[in-house]
Amino acid sequence: MALVAGVDTSTQACKVVVRDAGSGALVREGRAPHPEGTEVDPAAWEAALRDALAQAGGLDDVAAVAVGGQQHGMVCLDADGEVVRPALLWNDTRSAQAARDLTEELGGGRAWAEAVGLVPVASFTVSKLRWLAEAEPENAARTTAVCLPHDWLTWRLAGTPSLGALVTDRGDASGTGYWSPATGEYRMDLLERALGRTVVVPRVLGPAEAGGTTPGGAVLGPGTGDNAAAALGLAAEPGDVVLSIGTSGVVSIVSTTPAADPTGTVAGFADATGNFLPLIATLNAARVLDATARLLGVDHAELSRLALSAPPGAGGLVLVPYLEGERTPDRPTSTGALHGLTLGTADPAHLARAAVEGLLCGLADGLDAVAATGTPVRRVLMVGGGARSEAVRRIAPAVLGVPVLVPPPGEYVADGAARQAAWVLAGGDTAPEWPRPGTEVHEADPVPHVRERYAEVRDLTADRLQ
Numbered sequence: 001m002a003l004v005a006g007v008d009t010s011t012q013a014c015k016v017v018v019r020d021a022g023s024g025a026l027v028r029e030g031r032a033p034h035p036e037g038t039e040v041d042p043a044a045w046e047a048a049l050r051d052a053l054a055q056a057g058g059l060d061d062v063a064a065v066a067v068g069g070q071q072h073g074m075v076c077l078d079a080d081g082e083v084v085r086p087a088l089l090w091n092d093t094r095s096a097q098a099a100r101d102l103t104e105e106l107g108g109g110r111a112w113a114e115a116v117g118l119v120p121v122a123s124f125t126v127s128k129l130r131w132l133a134e135a136e137p138e139n140a141a142r143t144t145a146v147c148l149p150h151d152w153l154t155w156r157l158a159g160t161p162s163l164g165a166l167v168t169d170r171g172d173a174s175g176t177g178y179w180s181p182a183t184g185e186y187r188m189d190l191l192e193r194a195l196g197r198t199v200v201v202p203r204v205l206g207p208a209e210a211g212g213t214t215p216g217g218a219v220l221g222p223g224t225g226d227n228a229a230a231a232l233g234l235a236a237e238p239g240d241v242v243l244s245i246g247t248s249g250v251v252s253i254v255s256t257t258p259a260a261d262p263t264g265t266v267a268g269f270a271d272a273t274g275n276f277l278p279l280i281a282t283l284n285a286a287r288v289l290d291a292t293a294r295l296l297g298v299d300h301a302e303l304s305r306l307a308l309s310a311p312p313g314a315g316g317l318v319l320v321p322y323l324e325g326e327r328t329p330d331r332p333t334s335t336g337a338l339h340g341l342t343l344g345t346a347d348p349a350h351l352a353r354a355a356v357e358g359l360l361c362g363l364a365d366g367l368d369a370v371a372a373t374g375t376p377v378r379r380v381l382m383v384g385g386g387a388r389s390e391a392v393r394r395i396a397p398a399v400l401g402v403p404v405l406v407p408p409p410g411e412y413v414a415d416g417a418a419r420q421a422a423w424v425l426a427g428g429d430t431a432p433e434w435p436r437p438g439t440e441v442h443e444a445d446p447v448p449h450v451r452e453r454y455a456e457v458r459d460l461t462a463d464r465l466q
């Protein structure tokens with residue numbers, strides 16, 4: 001029985017699963033928290049990975065391992081392979097102006113969408129590189145290589161060979177802003193435009209290409225971005241939408257054709273199998289529920305009960321959930337807002353309902369945008385920590401206007417990475433067939449008035465204090 005390990009180095013935690021390569025059966029698992037903040041020393045991810053791996057029984061008996069991870073984070077390395085500065089994460093918005101400048105310099109959104117399938121926003125690595133060049137020229141000058149969180153952890157698992165041994169995959173490379181999913185090539189001219197010069201970037205491996213071994217001999221898979229890994233873990237097929245409610249809210253669709261949205265709403269990423277993964281991502285998802293629960297002094301179970309006890313539309317109370325600024329829509333300096341407060345809606349139940357509905361309205365807008373890329377929607381699968389909320393599961397089909405399929409709570413990103421590792425071991429054109437997770441189907445009568453009310457007020461938000 002060969003074992004494979006899959007890692008999810010996500011925003012809030014590192015999760016590891018060890019599975020049987022043939023049957024996919026779960027053998028062991030572990031997890032460890034990540035530090036708070038939108039700027040993180042990559043050493044903290046490695047420490048969390050070591051903890052999570054130790055809990056999961058280590059890699060000694062594991063034949064192959066792959067890492068899925070939060071996308072876009074900028075990890076800068078110097079000529080000795082040392083980290084130049086803490087990594088800026090996907091949800092760090094200080095690069096918003098850099099994104100606007102880059103978009104304008106190339107002639108607008110269409111030019112970027114045609115070049116690399118996306119239009120810069122603060123989240124993408126290319127914007128962060130421009131920010132670095134302008135705000136920290138000394139750090140920019142020391143930077144010899146740039147990679148992503150999952151690339152860096154894979155390289156550390158390989159024993160930190162030379163910078164030339166850095167590897168990545170299509171899925172995560174497509175979130176940099178300097179790699180084209182349509183051509184499969186880097187656009188080093190765009191990296192140079194951002195940083196002022198070119199640097200070493202990871203080699204982009206094929207979906208089942210080995211990227212070296214650990215010192216103990218486990219084969220390293222290419223790894224991928226967390227959303228591509230989740231699609232692989234769920235065995236999503238063309239037309240399947242994965243709606244993930246983690247730190248980010250993500251709506252992605254597996255597609256056989258690349259997407260290029262000149263408005264920048266949809267990012268035309270690649271997936272981890274050779275297909276494409278057009279996607280929208282919000283900065284505000286499960287933490288909106290965390291914050292509302294904190295505000296009300298309740299736990300998640302009680303927040304859910306309260307939300308379900310209030311009527312659809314929360315009596316007109318609308319929570320615009322831009323607590324961390326927002327990426328989709330592109331409102332990096334915005335804050336959250338509460339509209340429609342009356343004596344009748346000023347209670348915990350209405351607020352809880354408004355929080356759930358507000359977060360789902362943002363994702364419903366995202367689902368419309370992703371569906372408009374042209375791939376017909378086959379089904380909508382909902383995962384992530386937020387999907388553990390009964391209120392989210394029951395209210396989602398009403399707000400989204402479609403049935404929502406919910407697999408059992410699980411670590412689908414880590415599972416996808418494990419499945420990739422098994423694919424690297426087995427070889428072949430397609431990933432090994434593992435049993436697909438069953439799903440619970442949630443259906444509800446659509447409530448269009450909830451989205452209409454949200455659309456009326458979603459732009460009425462104050463800017464953040466600087």
Ligand SMILES: Nc1ncnc2c1ncn2[C@@H]1O[C@H](COP(=O)(O)OP(=O)(O)O)[C@@H](O)[C@H]1O
Pocket residue numbers: 010011012013245246247248286287289290300301383384385386387388389
């Ligand atoms: N029952 C629940 N109801 C609502 N939110 C939950 C629940 N359980 C966990 N969460 C939230 O889900 C988030 C973690 O989800 P996860 O998908 O693991 O995020 P990430 O991948 O971004 O680290 C946390 O913000 C956590 O508080």
Ligand SMILES: O=C(CO)[C@@H](O)[C@H](O)COP(=O)(O)O
Pocket residue numbers: 010011012069070071072090123175225226227246247248249250281
């Ligand atoms: O920015 C994106 C995708 O474009 C996010 O999906 C990040 O990849 C973080 O994911 P979570 O940690 O919230 O799962």
